[in-house]
Amino acid sequence: DALPIWMVLGNHDYGRGLDRRVAHRQVAWAGRTEGFEMPSSTYAFRAGRVDLFAIDTTDVFWQGAEPHRTWLREGLQGSDAPWKVVVGHHTFRSEAGHGNAGDYESIGGVPWADGDSLRELFEEEVCGQADLYLAGHDHNLQWIEHCGTTLLVSGSGAKSRPLAPRGNTLLYGLGDEGFVWVELASDRLTAAFYDEQGALGFEAWRDREG
Numbered sequence: 001d002a003l004p005i006w007m008v009l010g011n012h013d014y015g016r017g018l019d020r021r022v023a024h025r026q027v028a029w030a031g032r033t034e035g036f037e038m039p040s041s042t043y044a045f046r047a048g049r050v051d052l053f054a055i056d057t058t059d060v061f062w063q064g065a066e067p068h069r070t071w072l073r074e075g076l077q078g079s080d081a082p083w084k085v086v087v088g089h090h091t092f093r094s095e096a097g098h099g100n101a102g103d104y105e106s107i108g109g110v111p112w113a114d115g116d117s118l119r120e121l122f123e124e125e126v127c128g129q130a131d132l133y134l135a136g137h138d139h140n141l142q143w144i145e146h147c148g149t150t151l152l153v154s155g156s157g158a159k160s161r162p163l164a165p166r167g168n169t170l171l172y173g174l175g176d177e178g179f180v181w182v183e184l185a186s187d188r189l190t191a192a193f194y195d196e197q198g199a200l201g202f203e204a205w206r207d208r209e210g
Contacts, residue, residue, distance in 0.1 A: 006045075007038040008054045010089035010136065011061070018062040042068065044075050050184055051081035053130075057090035057118060065121040072121070076129040082208065083184045086130040089137055090115065092122040093146050094153055095173055096138040099166045123147070131208065132182070132189060141178050141193050143171040143204070150206060152191060154180040172202045 007030060015022040023041060030038035041056040053075050060068055076084055093100050102119030126133055127147035136155035140163055144151040162175040177196035182189070190205040 002035055004035060004037050006052070006054065006087075007036060008087055008089055009038075009041050009056050009058055011058045014058050018058070023056075023058075042071065046081060049081060049186065050083045050085055051075070051079040052085045052087060055086060055088045055121075057088040057135075060118050060121055061090060061115055064117045065124075069121055069125055072125045073129075076125065082186065083132070083189070084130045085132045085134065085184075086126055087134045089135065090118055091135045091137050091151075091153055092118070092126065092133055093144050093151055093166075093168050094135075094138045095142055095144070095166050095168045095170050096140050096153070096163050096175070097161055098138045099164075100168070103166075132184075134182070140176070141172070141174040141180060143173070143180075143191060143193075143202075144168050145171060145206075148209075150189060150191075152180055152182065154178075171204060174201060 009023055009026060013023050013026045027038055027041060030036045041059065042054060044051065044053045053072060055068055055072065091098055091101065098104055099106060101115040101122055104113065104115040127149055130149050132150045135153050138153055139156045139159050139161040141156055142153035156177045157179055160175055160177045163173045172193060174193060178194050181192045181194065187208045188205050192203040193201045195201055
C-alpha cells in the first residue's frame with residue numbers, strides 16, 4: 001500500500017491574504033482524495049512512537065498566536081510519545097530568503113509582514129518542547145539546531161532558491177531541488193538529504209534527550 005501524504009496549509013493555499021474559503025477548499029479536497037490526509041487546518045495524530053502536530057502557520061501569521069498557543073501547549077505537554085513533532089509551512093529559523101520568524105524578508109518592526117506572531121509561538125511553545133519542527137516556505141534544504149529543537153526545512157521539491165546569510169549555523173544546507181527523509185527510531189533521529197536525482201547528499205543523526 002502507498003504511504004499516505006499528510007499535508008498542512010501553506011500561504012498560497014489561502015489565495016491572496018487570508019481567504020478562508022480558498023483554504024477550506026483545500027481541506028475538502030484532501031478529504032475526498034485517496035492517499036492525501038488533512039482532516040482540518042490544524043490537527044494532531046499519533047503514528048507509532050511519534051505524536052505529530054500540524055499547525056496552520058498562515059493563520060498564525062495573519063491572526064496571531066491564539067488559539068494555536070493553547071492547543072499546541074496542551075498537546076505537547078500532555079503527550080507521552082517518545083517523539084513530538086510539529087509541522088507547519090512557514091520557517092522558524094532559516095538561512096535563506098524568507099528567513100527567520102520575526103524578521104521575514106529582513107523587514108524588522110512591521111508586525112503584519114515580519115512574522116512576529118510566529119516567532120512568539122515558536123519560541124514559547126515549540127522551543128524545547130518539540131523534538132523536531134518541519135517546515136517548507138524557503139525553497140531549499142536545511143538542518144538547523146536551535147533552542148533544543150531540530151529544525152528541518154524541505155521546500156525544494158518543485159523549485160529551488162539559494163541560501164542566504166541570516167545568522168543561523170547550518171548543520172547542512174543545499175540551495176537546489178531535493179527532499180529530506182526523516183526516520184525516528186526509539187532513541188535516534190536520522191535525517192537524510194537527497195537531490196532531485198535521488199542521490200544522497202548528506203545524512204546525520206542526533207540522539208533523543210531524556
